[in-house]
Amino acid sequence: MKPYLTANQVSFHRHSEAVFQPIDLELYPATICVVTGANGSGKTTLLRTLAGVLRASEGELTRDASIAFIGHRAGxxxxxxxxxxxxxxxxxxxxxxxxxxxxxxxxxxxxxxxxxxxxxxxxxxxxxxxxxxxxxxxxxPADVWLLDEPYTSLDTHACQWVDELLDGHLSDQGAAIVTAHQRQPSLARTLHRLEVVAGARAA
Amino acid sequence: MNRSKAQPLIALLLSDLKRARRHGGQSLLPLVFLFSVVAMIPLGIGPGPNLLQAIAPGMIWVAALLSGLLALDGLFKSDFDDGTLEQWWVGDQPVIRLVLVRLGSHWLITALPVIVLTPVAAQMLYLPNAALGLLMLTLLIGTPILSLVGGLASALTLGTRQGGALLGLLIFPLIVPVLIFSTGAVSAFLDGLPVRPYLLLLVALLVLALSLVPLATAAALRLNIE
Incomplete structure (x- = not known):
């Protein structure tokens, strides 16, 4: 099975400084990946890079699937x-x-x-x-969902709805990458984890 | 272009027009500006037909330019703020085409009403009827250039907080040739000289703007999103 999304040492530079440490990622159908990391570690930037909104400054990024991205700003x-x-x-x-x-x-x-x-x-x-x-x-609908803090400002009921959406999507050979701060997706599935570490300065 | 490729573009156009209809002011503002200028000139310099007739093409053009500038503010700003602009880069959307559609809808909303009502303004300034068609033709060729150049300037100033003044500074030098050739064409016509060279130069400017500006605008938008 081919991965929907492959990132090989991908990073994004702002003012010639890496926002986050280079990321390796292979996202296969029916998998979900939760991106964690401290405030300012570059979770949102990573997601925007994977979505194509930002161009990866380094590394290789291949997308072999349709992408849906929901960012901080609702669109x-x-x-x-x-x-x-x-x-x-x-x-x-x-x-x-x-x-x-x-x-x-x-x-x-x-x-x-x-x-x-x-x-x-x-x-x-x-x-x-x-x-x-x-x-x-x-x-x-798209193959890959990139959701930036999807649980923000949702009530318990709606949070469960998001979990159901994710579950249905994964059963449907979909894949998702979710950044989550407080609430994590609660699914009866393996959650892959990806830790983002802030770039250059922290290193 | 097949149907599935055209669909996002049509969707954007329809939603732009729908939103403009909802805020009627977007089309009204340039019109109000045009007619304020046209109504005040005779009060300022005296109502003599000869004088008014001589300055009519220039005045209408300047008013049309400035009114177009007024309307540039919201061209990409609201999309930038609510996050719909960044969605243009998700997936394999043809961003340059989206830029062109946005500029097109902006032209339909702000410039077309001005062109349609130009005959009324021309009457108020005693422009001879024979020259009216030519004036409207120059507006028809020239205002898209204004929309294109204005779109680029508004994309460049997207991230700045008080972009308005900068916007003007960026646009005016680029738009001066359009003003010169347009009013030159009408003046030449009134003097009985050939107008073809002026029109051809205008069309050349339009082709140049159409081919280069959307590229630059898409790049400028992207810079601001990053």
Whole structure:
């Protein structure tokens, strides 16, 4: 089986200083990797590099799969309603032949946003916005999910929903890399761990 | 371009237009600016038709340029702030095409209404009807250049907090040739001289901007995201 994502001594430099120590990673289908590390160790930067938002300054990075990335900033348009946001996302990301998207309506129901279909995203609470952002994974499914602190501002119930999403995704030959600070994904599966260590200066 | 490749671009265009319709002001601001200028000039320099007629093409063009500048502020800023901009680089999206679509929708929202209402402004300044078509043609060729150059400047100043002043400084030197050739064409026409060279130069500028600026804009956006 080929890995979806291979990183070979990948690092990212900002102002010619490595943000994190070089990373080796092979992400196979049906595996989940939890990225840990102290504040400022470069977890977010690593995830953004893996997603392609940042270009790896060193090392080799190969992606052999479709990628969905949800960062700190939700990627949700405040002046569009929930349903309009999801319709946009569904059209914006290329369709994957091997994945089956939900309709925006179904995804909103699953995310517990059923009653707020026509509400502007700008009028949602922080937790609801995060749910809306995560609903992207259902309308525009991808092989690899890169989730940066997906549990932030979610209540217990929604956290469980994220765990269920991850579990379903892994059963579906998906893979995920998750940074998690406080809450870790609680799944009945092996969680691979990747420790990120801050770059040059700390070394 | 096949359908699946065009779909993200269409999605972006539709969502831009929908959002612009929701905040009507985005299209209104340039119009209000244009008509404020056009209405105040006769008050400032006197309503004599001869004088107004002579300065009409220049005034309309300057007003159109400045009103276009006003509208550049939100071109990439809100996408940068809410995290939708960084999504452009996730996966294998053709970022240069997305940039072009964004600039296109910006032009449709801010420049097209100005061009459509130019005949009214031209009437207010006694521009001869015969020259109106040419003025609109120069606007049609010239305003996309403004959108392109403005897009580059707004991408470059994305990370700065008070980018407005810098934006102006960056744009004006680049946009001066457009102003010169556009108003030159209309003046030449009013003097009975050939206008073709002016128009060809304008088109050349547009082609140059269209081919180079999206590349530079995508690179500038990326720099700011990093």
């Amino acid at each position: 949700v348009k405040d002046d569009l309603s929930c349903i309009e946001n999801l319709v946009f996302m569904q059209r914006f990301y290329p369709k994957q032949a091997n994945r089956h998207p939900l309709t925006p309506h179904q995804a909103l129901k699953q995310a517990g946003l059923g009653p707020y279909i026509r509400r502007l995203a700008g009028h949602l609470s922080a937790g609801q916005r995060r749910r809306l952002a995560l609903a992207k994974l259902l309308v525009a």
